Amino acid sequence: MSKFENVSIKKEANIxxxxxxxxxxxxxxxxxxxxxxxxxxxxxTFGTKEAEIMEMMSGELDIKLxxxxxxxxxxxxxFNVPANSSFDLRVKTVTDYCCSYIK
Amino acid sequence: MSKFENVSIKKEANIxxxxxxxxxxxxxxxxxxxxxxxxxxxxxTFGTKEAEIMEMMSGELDIKLxxxxxxxxxxxxxFNVPANSSFDLRVKTVTDYCCSYIK
Numbered sequence: 001m002s003k004f005e006n007v008s009i010k011k012e013a014n015i016x017x018x019x020x021x022x023x024x025x026x027x028x029x030x031x032x033x034x035x036x037x038x039x040x041x042x043x044x045t046f047g048t049k050e051a052e053i054m055e056m057m058s059g060e061l062d063i064k065l066x067x068x069x070x071x072x073x074x075x076x077x078x079f080n081v082p083a084n085s086s087f088d089l090r091v092k093t094v095t096d097y098c099c100s101y102i103k
Numbered sequence: 104m105s106k107f108e109n110v111s112i113k114k115e116a117n118i119x120x121x122x123x124x125x126x127x128x129x130x131x132x133x134x135x136x137x138x139x140x141x142x143x144x145x146x147x148t149f150g151t152k153e154a155e156i157m158e159m160m161s162g163e164l165d166i167k168l169x170x171x172x173x174x175x176x177x178x179x180x181x182f183n184v185p186a187n188s189s190f191d192l193r194v195k196t197v198t199d200y201c202c203s204y205i206k
Contacts, residue, residue: 002113012105026112094118094121
């Protein structure tokens, strides 16, 4: 069980899709931001402002990144999403993830 | 939007009831522990080891504490649960909560 040390966490959750996708925002001393989240099975499309690295800590999903075909990812795989774009997901099993926002 | 500063957070989520209840464990510099969690609508029973203070940050639920009748709670109400006991919940709307463990 890994930990993030010496961080700030926003108390209130980020809640999307009627609670099927939720996350907590973590702020690091160096100013970087990550979110730790849960996605329940379902189909979702997410937009990005900053580029993102999505690390899967549990679960299985299919993903369609911009300009790519659908592909299946399993834990502990991760995927990168460019800034100002979007990606489609078919979440197959409860997925625990860590999203890093890349400035 | 309130924050917990200078804390550690376990990266992996605590996942219960097929992901309908999930939480993140937060450790404070003084050794105290809280969890920030989400409960989707449903009926749940939880056991306690330590006494707990459950603070609702969003949502509505019915609760049955040991030896009490069912009652409805709304945000920002909270409830206390004794150590080594259990409580029943009927979560009506997505509930964002903060659980403090009392040693």
